[in-house]
Amino acid sequence: MRISVSSDMDEPVARLLVAELRERGHQVRPYGALRPGADPRWALCSEAAARDVARGVAEQAVVCCWTGTGASIAANKVPGVRAALCADAVTADGARRWNDANVLALSLRLTSAPLLKEILDAWFAAAPSQDEEDRANVAHVEALDARPR
Numbered sequence: 092m093r094i095s096v097s098s099d100m101d102e103p104v105a106r107l108l109v110a111e112l113r114e115r116g117h118q119v120r121p122y123g124a125l126r127p128g129a130d131p132r133w134a135l136c137s138e139a140a141a142r143d144v145a146r147g148v149a150e151q152a153v154v155c156c157w158t159g160t161g162a163s164i165a166a167n168k169v170p171g172v173r174a175a176l177c178a179d180a181v182t183a184d185g186a187r188r189w190n191d192a193n194v195l196a197l198s199l200r201l202t203s204a205p206l207l208k209e210i211l212d213a214w215f216a217a218a219p220s221q222d223e224e225d226r227a228n229v230a231h232v233e234a235l236d237a238r239p240r
Contacts, residue, residue, distance in 0.1 A: 093119065097122035098155040099133035102199045104207060111211060112153070118219050120149060132216065133163045137196075141166035141174065144193050152194045163196035170236035173229075179206070180213035187217035191229045209232035 092116045096111055097115040098105035101124040112119050120143060123136025130136065143149035152172075154162035159176045166174035174194035176185030180199055186192040194216055202210070220226070 092142075092150045093120065094118075095120040095122060095143040095149040095152040096125060097133075097140040097146070097152070097153075098199065099131050099136060099162070100124050100155075100157065100197070100199055102155075104163075104197075104199055104202050104204065107149070107204055107207060108153060108155070108197070110219045111208065115211070115215070123233035132160045137162040137165035138169060141169040141172045141194055142143050144169040145169050150193075153197060154194060155197045155199050157198065157200050159196045159198035159201075163194075166194045166196065173232060177210055182210040183210045183213040184199055184217045188220050189225050189228075190232075191219040192224075 094112055096109055096119055107126060107127060109119050122139045124131040137154040140152040140154050144152045154166050156162040163174045163176040166172050172194050173190055173192045174196050175190060175192040176196040177183040177186055
């Protein structure tokens with residue numbers, strides 16, 4: 092799978108994220124502090140990774156900043172993106188299952204190496220729900236992108 096990854100800081104957990112994704116066989120497109128010479132500001136690098144998903148350049152993205160909040164806000168401004176800030180595996184599973192999230196947001200401050208692996212395991216193991224109510228909710232969120240602001 093092609094996955095775009097952004098981080099506003101070159102932190103050990105961000106480097107581990109890239110290594111873990113590659114070890115799992117994914118193609119990684121790095122942004123921000125993960126790509127030498129790139130703009131590391133969280134709003135810009137998170138947007139760039141999210142735009143890859145919206146354009147179909149990547150199937151999914153993982154965006155990181157110190158709390159994960161700014162990265163998720165920036166990613167969610169891109170039409171077609173459903174970013175979820177996940178601090179644990181149960182939340183990651185639910186985000187994929189019920190919300191059909193296509194961008195995972197992580198906190199560089201709170202995510203340890205073992206927790207990162209648990210979150211990624213849950214994220215990649217879950218499939219979007221086919222339940223009618225869940226699909227209707229996702230369709231409603233998608234329709235919000237088309238509404239004038």
